[in-house]
Amino acid sequence: MTLLEALALLAIGTVAGFINVLSAGGSMLTLPLLMFLGLPAQEANGTNRVSIVLQSLSAVTSFFRAGARHVALSLRLSVPAVVGSLIGAWLALQTGDALFEAILIAVMAGSAVLMLLPQPRLETRPLTAERLTPTVTLAMFAIGLYGGFIQVGVGVLFLVVLYRMLKIDLAQVNVFKVLIILVYTLPALALFLVNDQVRWGYGLVLAGGSMLGAWLAVKVNMSPRGAFVVKWLTVAVIAAIILRLLLG
Template sequence: MEIAIVLIVGIIAGFVNVVGGGGSLITLPVLILLGLPSAVANGTNRIALMVQSIVAIGYFKNKGYFYPKLSVILGIPALVGSILGAKFAISMSDALFNRVLAIVMLVVLVLIILRPEKWFLSEEKGEDLSKIRLIAASAVFFAVGFYGGFIQAGIGFIIISALALITGMSLVKINSLKVAVTLIYMSASMLVFIFSGKVDWVLGLALAAGNALGAYLGGIFTVSGGDKWIRIFLVVTVSLMSAKLLGIHKILF
């Protein structure tokens, strides 16, 4: 039953990731609500994210958008930060992690609704990859890596906003760098969870399979206004799961 639930949730998350973004806001709390300790749910969720990143890199590379040198420049500080973030997540109690996750989910939900990356993306601004800009980006990506190693949920919106603001890159280039850098730091944080015994491989692989199918379905989703309905779905679903993690439902009902 758990495998079936995780597979279905994976399909939904993969679909959401392609159409609107924020799939981990669903998968991570669902794994916790299924009874996995927070650290195990956190590590298990990363299996699907690793597979997703590898597939996405292949797609961007085939389209001619692949920047290995820049990915490494941003990926190294993110990798260091992710190791520290993963260790921090593992050391945290389940109760505290669940509260932090619930609050983060609500904050990221606001980012999904407001889409602040649009404020920084501008075709007229032009790309600036000067030395000082790259140093600033590297410093920011250490923090990005820490957050990614810690929780990961909604990291895509943070990366897009940061790169758009600091470098003025195009959205396509930013998305290509996003998946490449994510794979670099995710590999390191994943090892921390594996060596700590915090991964459920059966549920993780089921989640990855569901994600792959959901991503495919999302890719062919062409219904007008689909992105709008995905956002409404996220608002309702994430709000309910946040309330559950915070225990607010006990007060209300």
């Protein structure tokens, strides 16, 4: 790895980490960069998980230092997401590229519509386990299924669904999202490791940038205008994903 390559990984990693923590879609930047630097697609996919895990860990740590809680509730939401992701990964192996992209466009367009609907009436009572209804659990399974199947933009779905179902502020939803994604990504990273598809040098340099971006994103998320930034950044990311797919 040259110095220029390392600087590119750090720079793009910082931007991707910022986007991933506040919204989703950072992998649209990091995966092409890793492949441009010469990694085969599977190695790039596996190596990118190193960055996702470490940026999520950085964000979770920063959120809790800033006073965020609900670890137990987040872990409960993670279980159905992990189960769904394992099934989704298997389904992805049976699906052609054209159908794959059509499903992604449809899901992202639907997410944009949901995000732009009028804000739901937010709950003022404390978030407790009783509010994690079977419908919420099923939704987490479905998002995990999607994430295992496609992965791109999965954070958008976590934001939209939890925002609408739990009726808590988007900034609070983001705390749940990053912890769920941390748990959700660990089994996938382990699978890539077992199959020798991780390049640690590239992954750790990329992760260095993404952890910085995650730290900056937490500062924005916890600010008074955090929910506003999350909403409109998410809409912009959805538009970018759809445009990129339509233009090929």
